Amino acid sequence: MNKKYKLIFPYLLLLPVLLFIFGIFIFGIVNIFLQSFGYFPAVGLKLFSLRYYKEILKDPNFFYSLKFSLYISFISSLLSVILGVLLAYLFLSTYLNDKAKFYNIYKISVIVPHTIAAFLVFTIFSQSGFLSRIFFRLGFINNMVEFYPMTFDTKGIGVILAYVWKGAPFITLITYDILKKLSDTYSKVALNLGANNFQVFWYILFPLVLPTISLGFIILFTFSFGAYEIPYLLGPSKPKALPVLAYIYYKSVNLKDRPYSMVINVFIILFSLVLAFLYILLNKIIKKHGIDR
Amino acid sequence: MFKKSILYVLLCLGMFLNLGCLKDKSEVDISSKNWDEILKLASGTKVTFYGWGGDENINRWIDEVVAKDIKQKYNITLERVPMLPNEFLPKLLNEKQLGSEGVIDIVWINGENFFNAKNQGLLYGPFAYKLPNFNKYVDKNSSDVLYDFGYPVEGFEAPYGKAQLVLIGDTAKLDYLPKNHKELLEIAKKYPGKITYPDASDFTGSAFIRNIIYDVVGYEALKDIKPNKEDVKKAIKPALDFLVELKPYLWRQGKAYPSTLAQLDNMFSDGEVYITMNYTPYHVLTKINEGDFSKTAKAFIFNKGTISNTHFLAIPFNAPNKAGALVVINHLLSPSIQAQKYNPKTWGDLPVISSNLLNEEEKKLFENVNLGKEAIPQDVLVKHSIPEMRAELIPIIESLWREVVLADE
Structure with missing residues (x-):
């Protein structure tokens, strides 16, 4: 009895909040699915059909958006990972951590909301932004139109910049402590045996933090794939990122357009589920191989 | 301890389940x-x-x-x-x-x-x-x-x-302020890349597009139209064609549009574009007072009027x-x-x-x-105001703009 109770007890304590979260969460997801099949009785749609799926899948804009969303999520997550790990390594190798705590400022961008990140990128990198102004003063460009467009551009540079600014420090945050723990033991041995700094990083530290980095990559990717504000504020008018497209249908005056929005949301959910599954799988592998995290 | 926690859980459950059943029975009928x-x-x-x-x-x-x-x-x-x-x-x-x-x-x-x-x-x-x-x-x-x-x-x-839509131009940079859509095109040709309007998904951008439609085909053409895509497209075709014609002279050659009015205002303050707009006709004064817009910014409307x-x-x-x-x-x-x-x-x-x-x-x-x-004085505004079109036409026009104007290569 006592054993059983100990097993259940934490879940019992969690029950109220779980009820609350799952109540809202599952209610939302069920609603999304129902509405995506055209069941939305509040506005008089009561028939289930695959019509909305068919129409969305026929729409080339959907695929442009899907491609664009995949592209910005992949590039921004990849860059975040690379920069984030390098930053973590830099903090370690310079031993800043022992002398001064100022390196902690990198954490600021983890806390700052995404909309603020978008605003920063806009003020710095737009054609009338700080950078453009500096270039103009220095005589590199004659007017602001010559400044390479980095916001609202079809390459999504501004969007990627904002995501990297948010994402890289996040990766630093999750890898720094692991690297710190590792570097004291393994890397000293390696250095002792004649490895150079690059070799220590590439052959020892990198493989050891790879699982953590992969998890971080998945988190960043999933988030940026489903998030709306940055591509809405900094992205091009066309192609629109998937969540932006969903939002345009969602806020349509004609409430009967709502199912289209929900179909897009279903695709976003399915994609996120696949990634979540990958996350769990990876986590299991890590645990199995006993990598110290 | 255990019993207590069960009690809490039950209490919370009860509260949760009760939420849906709360109804105010004491409400008074005020209509009488x-x-x-x-x-x-x-x-x-x-x-x-x-x-x-x-x-x-x-x-x-x-x-x-x-x-x-x-x-x-x-x-x-x-x-x-x-x-x-x-x-x-x-x-x-x-x-x-x-x-x-x-x-x-x-x-x-x-x-x-x-x-x-x-x-x-x-x-x-x-x-x-x-x-x-x-x-x-x-x-x-x-x-x-x-x-x-x-x-x-x-x-x-x-x-x-x-509210009434007004356009705002920088008189220090523009030779004259356009009085109709044709003059807007001339201005855009004269100052390529310096004119734009917000994306149709923005409230003001959408209103601007409707205003161009009024200016090109007239308010009457849309008054009694049926809210289906084909009919609307036929009626506003000349206006869509005009926007396509205007496109290459716009900011970023019309390939991108500011997604919000705030962005356009920002670009206007920075001199990246020479025209902005607002659905609050006296907004320009507030902006000048606050120092966001230069003193040379001036509100103007089309001769045929603007949407109100x-x-x-x-x-x-x-x-x-x-x-x-x-x-x-x-x-x-x-x-x-x-x-x-x-x-x-x-x-x-x-x-x-x-x-x-x-x-x-x-x-x-x-x-x-x-x-x-x-x-612009209130009496001039009132004289030049055109009523908004039926709400059900708006999403149709926005999606037509996306299909015809934005998608045009």
Whole structure:
């Protein structure tokens, strides 16, 4: 009895909040699915059909958006990972951590909301932004139109910049402590045996933090794939990122357009589920191989 | 300890399950009450006011001036909650489905959102004819009070203010300000890359596109049109063609459009573009006063006129304090409030009360408002105002713009 109770007890304590979260969460997801099949009785749609799926899948804009969303999520997550790990390594190798705590400022961008990140990128990198102004003063460009467009551009540079600014420090945050723990033991041995700094990083530290980095990559990717504000504020008018497209249908005056929005949301959910599954799988592998995290 | 925690869990569960069953049984039917009784009922209550909160000046005015007034005069506490209709309407819809009591007493709403809300039975009414100030000061037969984006209001809303689209140009940079769409094209050709408008998904961008449609094909062409894509496309084809013709001369060759008006305003302040626009006609004065726009910025309109609309206040079907809501709305229709609102220093919103229904003293309130030369006088605006088209046409036009203008390579 006592054993059983100990097993259940934490879940019992969690029950109220779980009820609350799952109540809202599952209610939302069920609603999304129902509405995506055209069941939305509040506005008089009561028939289930695959019509909305068919129409969305026929729409080339959907695929442009899907491609664009995949592209910005992949590039921004990849860059975040690379920069984030390098930053973590830099903090370690310079031993800043022992002398001064100022390196902690990198954490600021983890806390700052995404909309603020978008605003920063806009003020710095737009054609009338700080950078453009500096270039103009220095005589590199004659007017602001010559400044390479980095916001609202079809390459999504501004969007990627904002995501990297948010994402890289996040990766630093999750890898720094692991690297710190590792570097004291393994890397000293390696250095002792004649490895150079690059070799220590590439052959020892990198493989050891790879699982953590992969998890971080998945988190960043999933988030940026489903998030709306940055591509809405900094992205091009066309192609629109998937969540932006969903939002345009969602806020349509004609409430009967709502199912289209929900179909897009279903695709976003399915994609996120696949990634979540990958996350769990990876986590299991890590645990199995006993990598110290 | 264990027993206690089970108790907590049960307690929480009970609370959770109970939420859906709460209903206010004590609510009084106010439709049969007279104004004095309503005033009495409203005294000492709290009224929540939901609406767009994107302008600090307006927010401050409501929080500091209006709320204080209402507290003093009627002993009502006014609480402003910044929330957009596309956020609070789904909330009301959900509340309706669940049959739960509401928290919103007044909503600031118009057009498409009003049309939807009224159709879905989310609004209480008719109530407007109960308001003394509505009956006294508002011209009840004018089309901008009877109709909201082409839909009959039928007393389910009371007017709050009027807005009219104006364009804003920098006279220091532009030779002249365009008086119609053809001159706009000339200007765009003369200053390539310096003109643009917000994306159709933006409220003002969408209004600008409708205004171009009016300028090219005329208001009458759309008045009685059926809301289907083919008919609308046929009717507005010349306007879409014009926008395509304009496209290569726009900012970023028309391949990208600012996604919000705020962005366009920002670009205008920075000199990245030479024209911006606003649905609040005296907004330009506020912007100049605050130093965001240069002193050479000037509002202008097309000779054929620009789109105007009325924005309204409504009461949700499940408002907990309907009496209080009526009193507050009535107060917002008083000449002193409407005159304060008209002042560009507070807001610059056009009044909804008719000047020929005011006495001399009340007229003075409006005459004392100093507009300045960068703005267009109210009588010129009124003469050049074209009513908004029916709300159901708007999403069709927005999607046509995306398909024809934005997609054009």
